[in-house]
Amino acid sequence: xxxxxxxxxxxxxxxxxxxxxxxxxxxxxxxxxxxxxxxxxxxxxxxxxxxxxxxxxxxxxxxxxxxxxxxxxxxxxxxxxxxxxxxxxxxxxxxxxxxxxxxxxxxxxxxxxxxxxxxxxxxxxxxxxxxxxxxxxxxxxxxxxxxxxxxxxxxxxxxxxxxx
Numbered sequence: 457x458x459x460x461x462x463x464x465x466x467x468x469x470x471x472x473x474x475x476x477x478x479x480x481x482x483x484x485x486x487x488x489x490x491x492x493x494x495x496x497x498x499x500x501x502x503x504x505x506x507x508x509x510x511x512x513x514x515x516x517x518x519x520x521x522x523x524x525x526x527x528x529x530x531x532x533x534x535x536x537x538x539x540x541x542x543x544x545x546x547x548x549x550x551x552x553x554x555x556x557x558x559x560x561x562x563x564x565x566x567x568x569x570x571x572x573x574x575x576x577x578x579x580x581x582x583x584x585x586x587x588x589x590x591x592x593x594x595x596x597x598x599x600x601x602x603x604x605x606x607x608x609x610x611x612x613x614x615x616x617x618x619x620x
Contacts, residue, residue: 469582469583469594470580471581471598471602473578473579473602473603474576475576475579476574477574477575477610478573478574479617480575481542481569481575483575483613484613487616488545488566489510489545491508492508493616494508494520496608497605497611499522500600502525503523505522505523506529507519507531512536515536517534518533518535519531520532520549532551543567544568545565545566546564547563547564548562548564558585559589560585560586560587561584563584565579579606583598
C-alpha cells in the first residue's frame with residue numbers, strides 16, 4: 457500500500473461509534489457474527505452483500521463483498537482476530553481496487569456489554585493501511601458508511617427480537 461496509517465491524522469485514523477440496542481447481548485452478538493444475519497445489514501444504504509462468509513475463530517477468514525445499486529462489487533476480505541462470545545469480536549477488512557491491489561485495511565473491534573435487558577455496543581474501527589487516494593474519503597465517509605450500516609443492523613436486531 458502507498459501509505460501506512462501513521463501518515464493519517466489520528467482523528468481520522470480511528471472511528472468509535474456507540475449504540476444501545478433493546479435486545480440481549482447474545483442476539484446482538486449473533487447478528488454481528490452469523491453470516492446469514494450479517495449479509496442482511498452489512499454496507500451502507502443501497503448496498504447488498506451477496507458474498508458473506510465468516511469462519512468464526514481467530515485466524516478464520518471473513519469475506520464481505522458489497523454490491524451497489526449500480527451492480528459494482530466492492531470485495532472486502534479479512535481475518536478474524538478475536539472472538540469472545542457475547543463480549544467481543546475483532547476482525548480486519550481489506551478493500552482492493554478490483555484488480556487485487558489493496559486500497560485500505562481496517563481493524564474493526566466490536567465490544568458488547570449488557571445493560572439490564574439491553575446491549576451497549578462499541579465499534580472501534582482503526583485504519584491500519586491506506587492508499588493516498590483514499591485518505592480524503594476519511595473525512596466523514598467512514599463514519600457515514602458505518603452509521604448507515606448500523607441503522608440497517610438495528611432493523612435486523614429489532615426484527616429478530618420481535619420474531620422471538
